[in-house]
Amino acid sequence: xxxxxxxxxxxxxxxxxxxxxxxxxxxxxxxxxxxxxxxxxxxxxxxxxxxxxxxxxxxxxxxxxxxxxxxxxxxxxxxxxxxxxxxxxxxxxxxxxxxxxxxxxxxxxxxxxxxxxxxxxxxxxxxxxxxxxxxxxxxxxxxxxxxxxxxxxxxxxxxxxxxxxxxxxxxxxxxxxxxxxxxxxxxxxxxxxxxxxxxxxxxxxxxxxxxxxxxxxxxxxxxxxxxxxxxxxxxxxxxxxxxxxxxxxxxxxxxxxxxxxxxxxxxxxxxxxxxxxxxxxxx
Amino acid sequence: xxxxxxxxxxxxxxxxxxxxxxxxxxxxxxxxxxxxxxxxxxxxxxxxxxxxxxxxxxxxxxxxxxxxxxxxxxxxxxxxxxxxxxxxxxxxxxxxxxxxxxxxxxxxxxxxxxxxxxxxxxxxxxxxxxxxxxxxxxxxxxxxxxxxxxxxxxxxxxxxxxxxxxxxxxxxxxxxxxxxxxxxxxxxxxxxxxxxxxxxxxxxxxxxxxxxxxxxxxxxxxxxxxxxxxxxxxxxxxxxxxxxxxxxxxxxxxxxxxxxxxxxxxxxxxxxxxxxxxxxxxxxxxxxxxxxxx
Numbered sequence: 001x002x003x004x005x006x007x008x009x010x011x012x013x014x015x016x017x018x019x020x021x022x023x024x025x026x027x028x029x030x031x032x033x034x035x036x037x038x039x040x041x042x043x044x045x046x047x048x049x050x051x052x053x054x055x056x057x058x059x060x061x062x063x064x065x066x067x068x069x070x071x072x073x074x075x076x077x078x079x080x081x082x083x084x085x086x087x088x089x090x091x092x093x094x095x096x097x098x099x100x101x102x103x104x105x106x107x108x109x110x111x112x113x114x115x116x117x118x119x120x121x122x123x124x125x126x127x128x129x130x131x132x133x134x135x136x137x138x139x140x141x142x143x144x145x146x147x148x149x150x151x152x153x154x155x156x157x158x159x160x161x162x163x164x165x166x167x168x169x170x171x172x173x174x175x176x177x178x179x180x181x182x183x184x185x186x187x188x189x190x191x192x193x194x195x196x197x198x199x200x201x202x203x204x205x206x207x208x209x210x211x212x213x214x215x216x217x218x219x220x221x222x223x224x225x226x227x228x229x230x231x232x233x234x235x236x237x238x239x240x241x242x243x244x245x246x247x248x249x250x251x252x253x254x255x256x257x258x259x260x261x262x263x264x265x266x267x268x269x270x271x272x273x274x275x276x277x278x279x280x281x282x283x
Numbered sequence: 284x285x286x287x288x289x290x291x292x293x294x295x296x297x298x299x300x301x302x303x304x305x306x307x308x309x310x311x312x313x314x315x316x317x318x319x320x321x322x323x324x325x326x327x328x329x330x331x332x333x334x335x336x337x338x339x340x341x342x343x344x345x346x347x348x349x350x351x352x353x354x355x356x357x358x359x360x361x362x363x364x365x366x367x368x369x370x371x372x373x374x375x376x377x378x379x380x381x382x383x384x385x386x387x388x389x390x391x392x393x394x395x396x397x398x399x400x401x402x403x404x405x406x407x408x409x410x411x412x413x414x415x416x417x418x419x420x421x422x423x424x425x426x427x428x429x430x431x432x433x434x435x436x437x438x439x440x441x442x443x444x445x446x447x448x449x450x451x452x453x454x455x456x457x458x459x460x461x462x463x464x465x466x467x468x469x470x471x472x473x474x475x476x477x478x479x480x481x482x483x484x485x486x487x488x489x490x491x492x493x494x495x496x497x498x499x500x501x502x503x504x505x506x507x508x509x510x511x512x513x514x515x516x517x518x519x520x521x522x523x524x525x526x527x528x529x530x531x532x533x534x535x536x537x538x539x540x541x542x543x544x545x546x547x548x549x550x551x552x553x554x555x556x557x558x559x560x561x562x563x564x565x566x567x568x569x570x571x572x573x574x575x576x577x
Contacts, residue, residue: 097492098486098487098492100490100491100492104491127492204479205478205479205483207447207476207477207478207487216385216450216477217450217477219385219389220385220450220451220455220477221456223388223412224389225385225386226389
């Protein structure tokens with residue numbers, strides 16, 4: 001009964017969207033493959049990839065630092081996480097973009113002593129670098145907590161066994177703990193990547209030519225705001241779908257050697273095909 | 284002696300009468316309260332009159348035409364003051380709301396806003412989407428950081444430079460057009476960066492992110508004046524064109540709005556508002572419906 005109601009509502013919605021002339025599906029189709037939209041899409045993907053690479057690497061580093069017995073190391077990691085989670089991403093993007101107002105030149109040398117080289121900040125930190133830095137450093141703070149949760153999820157017995165075998169802390173972390181922590185880290189990381197894809201649209205505020213900015217520039221010219229936003233949204237949806245499929249395969253890889261995957265697959269197909277009578281077959 | 288003092292008395296009385304007469308006449312022009320004009324109010328279509336309060340959309344990052352007051356949310360400026368006066372004349376309440384510039388014309392089309400008063404240049408391209416009643420005249424000026432900025436004479440000097448504009452403005456269109464011209468002439472193009480509002484564009488220039496800013500002349504002049512030496516005007520203004528009050532196409536408001544604008548110009552409030560904000564140079568005397576020149 002519920003299924004029938006839902007099916008009807010979906011059908012009604014689809015018909016309404018298809019026949020409502022205000023949607024301008026012709027315009028949407030026209031701009032889906034527009035060169036400036038595709039260029040914007042490419043930049044969005046580059047930004048997402050770069051920010052996630054920085055974020056994950058930084059996240060692992062910070063998580064390991066936070067679990068360090070050295071209070072200075074653990075403390076500085078905590079301060080970093082506190083600061084970068086405590087300010088809005090948009091503010092961070094604006095800050096990195098306009099850092100030229102604070103530090104017009106960066107020189108490398110001894111503080112209050114001789115300077116070796118000087119760099120023009122404006123040329124060094126382009127809008128793309130500013131966006132990547134802001135998104136990446138912010139993501140690092142969130143990833144740190146995800147990685148820490150993953151590390152904590154690994155049974156303490158593993159670490160004890162490794163120590164009994166004479167392995168040092170970092171070797172234990174690298175060879176024993178982190179690989180097992182991956183099963184817990186991957187799903188939320190996939191979530192973060194998909195989220196980053198959309199959060200990257202904030203760089204439109206610093207006039208960086210991503211997917212949303214490209215759509216904005218077009219509708220400023222043609223006044224077809226809704227149609228261009230639909231184009232951008234469809235591209236975000238397509239990319240999110242592709243990433244979700246990718247996440248499934250990565251999770252499958254890290255679930256090797258566990259029964260969980262096989263059972264999950266079994267249950268999935270049983271439910272789909274209603275072959276409950278055969279449920280006991282494999283076991 | 285009586286005759287002489289009588290004559291003196293008469294002269295003083297006459298003078299007094301003349302002075303009172305002059306004072307009375309001038310106050311009738313500049314300080315008489317603005318009142319609803321029934322003939323103009325009748326021109327407003329009943330459907331719109333029944334709304335009571337009309338929403339006027341304005342992107343309040345364009346001082347002195349529209350800006351946010353010190354209280355942090357009230358829109359003030361030339362357009363806000365004119366909107367209030369126009370409302371009184373037409374017997375309507377006009378509420379000025381802050382909106383994103385590139386969303387105002389689509390918002391008028393979609394019925395989200397009733398009137399758009401945000402220093403819109405009346406252009407033929409925009410007239411395809413909305414109707415305009417012209418009420419002001421302005422050109423485009425260039426401005427940049429007070430020191431270290433490139434030499435700019437006009438649009439042609441923009442080749443190879445970076446320009447900050449607000450998204451949806453005619454300045455954006457002009458800069459993009461110049462980019463094409465530069466490329467066709469074999470010169471490096473113009474890097475046009477469109478920011479969500481004028482404040483963001485100004486920040487981009489003051490922080491050195493972009494080299495040159497383009498905005499309507501009264502606005503550029505105001506930015507330079509208020510920046511206390513941070514910015515300076517460069518090059519020559521160009522493209523003097525009429526501003527228009529944007530109205531949804533053919534909804535019956537164009538004629539009453541035009542009549543109201545003409546009334547304000549005749550009655551003196553129009554010039555008073557312009558003088559208050561120092562933009563009287565842009566005053567016009569022949570408002571019309573859809574008066575685009577380009």
